[in-house]
Amino acid sequence: MAHAHQHQHQHQHGAPSAHAHSHPHAHSHDSDATPNGLPEILDLDAALFAPHLTALTGRIACLAGDDVRHIVDLGSGTGTGTFALLEQFPTARVTAVDSSPAMLELLVSAARERGLGDRVRTLEADAGAGLPGVVDADLVWASASLHHLDDPATGLAGIRAALRPGGLLAVAEVDGMPSFLPAGSGPGELEARCRAALDGLHAERMPHRGADWGSLLTAAGFSVEQERAEPWELRAPLPEGAGRYAFLVIERIRGSLDGRVDADDLAALDRLIDGGPEDVRHRDDLVVRSTRRTWMARPAQETLPSRS
């Protein structure tokens, strides 16, 4: 198998499709030039929730078996899934697919730093239009990426075509923006109001965020074997980087909320990132919470006519 980097330039420049868990104004193409703080958020997410991710890849291994040689990381970002899965499956190699060349560059240099360069190749492509040249994958991992696709049905058909018969698709999606404030801190339900405002915005611009992937998978010819919602939570003593993660996420969503929550809430949000006493970067009372939903599915077996 060749490990050369393969590039398919298939960006879509038209329909808006937001990028982060949170930034509703970015188009697919925006991230190519400036991933805009997202890489650091993704890397912190990977570091902070590493034990949760290890448990998840362990669950994948139980379903996929040990003999996983070729993995596709769809919408790979900086490589959170790529590196977790390379560790879980020590003889596997990964094709990391992303529409953002900037993300893929970061992933490649991280792979080299970890001495994993020869187990990773990249494919720059719009995963919503299929996965050209990718066949016989044992496992496709799509984390926080499927909701970006303009047409999930076409994207899922491409995944199905890339998987070998009996191969496994693991989908993970984050259930809205994470929350950080302990109960009773700040104006009551501030984060709930921000979250609702962002959900409204995403519903306008990114209609597949929060989609019922179980139904979409079934409609696309997959048989869903597991579906779970798991709360991922960090409490004191917080790991290093938790405050920075909170800061970056809040900073990233802040600009989208002008005019969508009232002035008092905006001021309260600003106090969380202004360097003052309420700033999330130097608090030890944060509780970082997000819900991760996962679906494990395989291409449904064609029913063969029985022989008489």
Ligand SMILES: C[S@@+](CC[C@H](N)C(=O)[O-])C[C@H]1O[C@@H](n2cnc3c(N)ncnc32)[C@H](O)[C@@H]1O
């Ligand atoms: C929220 S990030 C998730 C990254 C990574 N999977 C993780 O869990 O950390 C979404 C990623 O999907 C990529 N992406 C968005 N639209 C895409 C598309 N149509 N085709 C391929 N990748 C896409 C983005 O560039 C970004 O790297």
